[in-house]
Amino acid sequence: MRPSDFLVIPFDEWINIFVRGWLVPNFRPFFRAVQVPITQVLNGLDAVLAFVPMLAITAIFAALAFKYVGRGMAIFTIVGFFFIDMIGLWPETMTTLSMIITAVLFCCVIGIPLGIVAARSDLVWKFARPMLDVMQTIPSFVYLVPIVMLFGVGMAPGIIATIIFALPPIVRLTNLGIRNVRADLVEAAEAFGSTPLQMLFDLQLPLAMRTIMAGLNQTLMLALSMVVIAALIGGGGLGLVVNTGLGRLDVGGATAGGVGIVILAIVLDRITQGLGEQSKVKTVSLRQTLISMFRPGANAPAETGKVAP
Amino acid sequence: MAAKLKIKNLTKIFGPSPAEALKRLRAGESKATIFEATGNTVGVNSASFDVEQGQIFVVMGLSGSGKSTLVRMLNGLIKPTGGSIHIDGEDIAACSPATLRRVRREKVAMVFQHFALFPHMSVIDNAAYGLKIKGVAPDERRERAQAALDQVGLSAHAESKPSDLSGGMQQRVGLARGLATDPEVLLMDEPFGALDPLIRRDVQDELLRLQKTLKKTIIFITHDLNEALLLGDRIAIMKDGEVVQIGTAQDIVSQPANDYVAAFVADIDRGRVFTAETVAVEPAVLQLDGDTAGDAVRTMEEQNRGAVYVLDGEQIAGVVTYQQAAAADRESGTSDVPIAEVMITDYPSADPGTQLVDLYGHASTGLPIAVTDADNKLVGVVEPEAVFAQLSGDPAQDEAPPAPLADDAAQPAAAR
Numbered sequence: 001m002r003p004s005d006f007l008v009i010p011f012d013e014w015i016n017i018f019v020r021g022w023l024v025p026n027f028r029p030f031f032r033a034v035q036v037p038i039t040q041v042l043n044g045l046d047a048v049l050a051f052v053p054m055l056a057i058t059a060i061f062a063a064l065a066f067k068y069v070g071r072g073m074a075i076f077t078i079v080g081f082f083f084i085d086m087i088g089l090w091p092e093t094m095t096t097l098s099m100i101i102t103a104v105l106f107c108c109v110i111g112i113p114l115g116i117v118a119a120r121s122d123l124v125w126k127f128a129r130p131m132l133d134v135m136q137t138i139p140s141f142v143y144l145v146p147i148v149m150l151f152g153v154g155m156a157p158g159i160i161a162t163i164i165f166a167l168p169p170i171v172r173l174t175n176l177g178i179r180n181v182r183a184d185l186v187e188a189a190e191a192f193g194s195t196p197l198q199m200l201f202d203l204q205l206p207l208a209m210r211t212i213m214a215g216l217n218q219t220l221m222l223a224l225s226m227v228v229i230a231a232l233i234g235g236g237g238l239g240l241v242v243n244t245g246l247g248r249l250d251v252g253g254a255t256a257g258g259v260g261i262v263i264l265a266i267v268l269d270r271i272t273q274g275l276g277e278q279s280k281v282k283t284v285s286l287r288q289t290l291i292s293m294f295r296p297g298a299n300a301p302a303e304t305g306k307v308a309p
Numbered sequence: 310m311a312a313k314l315k316i317k318n319l320t321k322i323f324g325p326s327p328a329e330a331l332k333r334l335r336a337g338e339s340k341a342t343i344f345e346a347t348g349n350t351v352g353v354n355s356a357s358f359d360v361e362q363g364q365i366f367v368v369m370g371l372s373g374s375g376k377s378t379l380v381r382m383l384n385g386l387i388k389p390t391g392g393s394i395h396i397d398g399e400d401i402a403a404c405s406p407a408t409l410r411r412v413r414r415e416k417v418a419m420v421f422q423h424f425a426l427f428p429h430m431s432v433i434d435n436a437a438y439g440l441k442i443k444g445v446a447p448d449e450r451r452e453r454a455q456a457a458l459d460q461v462g463l464s465a466h467a468e469s470k471p472s473d474l475s476g477g478m479q480q481r482v483g484l485a486r487g488l489a490t491d492p493e494v495l496l497m498d499e500p501f502g503a504l505d506p507l508i509r510r511d512v513q514d515e516l517l518r519l520q521k522t523l524k525k526t527i528i529f530i531t532h533d534l535n536e537a538l539l540l541g542d543r544i545a546i547m548k549d550g551e552v553v554q555i556g557t558a559q560d561i562v563s564q565p566a567n568d569y570v571a572a573f574v575a576d577i578d579r580g581r582v583f584t585a586e587t588v589a590v591e592p593a594v595l596q597l598d599g600d601t602a603g604d605a606v607r608t609m610e611e612q613n614r615g616a617v618y619v620l621d622g623e624q625i626a627g628v629v630t631y632q633q634a635a636a637a638d639r640e641s642g643t644s645d646v647p648i649a650e651v652m653i654t655d656y657p658s659a660d661p662g663t664q665l666v667d668l669y670g671h672a673s674t675g676l677p678i679a680v681t682d683a684d685n686k687l688v689g690v691v692e693p694e695a696v697f698a699q700l701s702g703d704p705a706q707d708e709a710p711p712a713p714l715a716d717d718a719a720q721p722a723a724a725r
Contacts, residue, residue, distance in 0.1 A: 188425035191384055192439040192490070193413035202441070206429045 024149050035156040038102060042155055045098035054090055058082070061267060068274025073267075080263035089241065089260045096227055096237030097264065099155065103162040103223045104216070111167050111219070112212065115174025116200065125175060132168040140165050140229050148233050158235025166222035173215025177208030213276030220272055224265045238264075312359035313494065313526040314366075314383070319356045319392035319402070321378050324349030327390045335391075340549060352378040354550040355392065360543075363524040367541030369531055375550035376530045380496050383528060384417045385409040396494060414443045418492035422499040424479045426471035432482050433458065433467040439490035457489035458482075460519060477508035481515070488523070497529045501536065513539060534573055538562070538582050546570055558582045579700050580666030585659045588699045589680045589689030595629070597621040597652075601645035605634040616677050618687055619652050625687050627652035628676055661688065665696055672696045 049057065058081040066074035084093050118125040144161060151157035181204050189199045205212075231239030238260045245254025322330045330349035333342075340351045353375040360366040370376040381387040383394055385401055394401040396416060401409065418439060426435050434441075437454035445453070458464045461481040463474075471479055480500055487495055501509045513536065520527065531537050537544050538558040545555045546566075554566035562582045565571035593612050595605055597619050608617055609631045616630045626649075633651045657671035658679040671678045672693035680689040 182425075184421060184423055184425040185427060187386060188419070188421055188427075189438075189442075191386060191413060191419040191421075191496075192442050192486075193410040194442050195410065198442055202438075203427060207427075 031150040039156045042102045049094040111170035115171045118175040119178035136168045153234040158230030162226040166219045169218035170215040177211030181207045217272040313362045314360040315395040321352040322390045364542040365527045367529045367537040367544045369537040370547030374547040417494045418487035419496040420487045420500045424483045436485040457485040495527045585663045586661035588695040592690040593617045597626045602634045602637045605629045627654040628656040
């Protein structure tokens, strides 16, 4: 004897009815409209990255790695990007890069304000938290189907799937960072008559910046890990290379795509981590930034007490 | 002087049902029964007091006595459950958030126990914070913050980060931040509690020095009675959320309202609370022209004194002791010795406001101490015995036993 002898719940039927019978027919135009800004940003980025010469992009990334991480990372960036170009995957890598940047950009635009609101209101956080848990734990294949039904196939739906998967860390860590700002500092700001907005921009965001940057780093990494899956619903780039290799049992092709993703991941991870470390320091002017970019010794070690490795 | 702050029946109850607890409290139930019945904690219970313009009003109590809650209600950081707070006639307890913000920006600044400096801003930006919030233009903001830093002697550190400064310096920044907006009322929540004793002494003196020129109305919270007695024009002592006594330092030390206050003041350094004025008596005087050693002996015998002061017109000429006057009188036989011959011209003197602790040296000479006003006119004398009697805590007693006196006098002197 078991419960199903008495009651069988047609859960899958309900979902089918909900999605196919109600959500898709009623909201398809809405969802179509939603993806317009994503497509625009993506196309713009893609055009820029395709237009800028490979050497220039490598130089920019190497300079960033040099400034925020160190000489070793700059060398790795140059060698890694040259390797990608030499195995013939540079255009695909740029497509993937533009997808990731787009996804992370929208994650920030949605996630940071959401995190701020969640930090301000326990009620919002109470509702947001289980949703973030679901977004992080539900297997991404599950929502690929409704995404295809609502948005169709292509780059933009792939990015939307990536956003769903990669959004939680930045919301969580923005919330955490703001909540962790010392209570006596918040009280002091309040005692001087700060409005909530003044408090946010003068105190909470600057002091939470390190944590928010850690969230950004996590979001970026999750976005990278979605590249292959997003390729299943029409996202191009390195994910497509891997998928094609998988389909054709072309172990070489799949590995090449995988290596490209790994190199990109390492470079982006280290640079954003370095950014997070940096934001502990007071904001530097553009001139100082430029100087410290060209003079390793001037990389503000005296002020931070830390020497770049 | 008009009362700057009027606080009436100010009550704060923490817990799930403050309104119900307030009703019970007003009906006269005790804190403990209210907590048992409703689960509400009474933080501050019907505190009422007025603070005059330009006064330092100290609220003193142990941790948990509700003093921090009290001061946070004064600028609305904690919303009172009942009662009223009037600053210049405006009720802080019942105003809109916008009014409250305006009051915080214009009138009431606060200095915190753990400094609460913003770690990502430089010292001068910290000092300028209140001005920034008020919307003062950057140039003027900087200028005024720099002036505030000058006041506390930190202008050289304007560009440092707070974390580069010592605790005492950090609290000076906290004070500068409070003063920069030129508030009328300054709330100080145990500002020196986190500092080392020597540095604390420094900043206390600094505060008194500043207050002489600034004349702010200051509400100062402390758990240190000596600090309260040193700084407070008036002092409120709190226990379990209630104000048990309000008065000047001397009121509280000489007339404790109950055993709790008495136990507190038992250990304090009375030499720093009482001044020469409080123990001075009417002087017995002779005139330099005319009076003789014999007159001196008679005066002293009549008034039961060990020495008398001699005036030359209005000015003090010197002091004559009984031994010298009597000896001169005996030796000379019948002829009268002019008083100038037996007079000691090197007499001890003090201002009415001199603390007893500074009279120990004078008192040990055995001569009565001349209390003089600003024009160097004799307004009273302090008998050495009176100093020690006041220190021993029993001014009614004429002569205190010598042994504890020596201890009392030696300890603070050694501690310094």
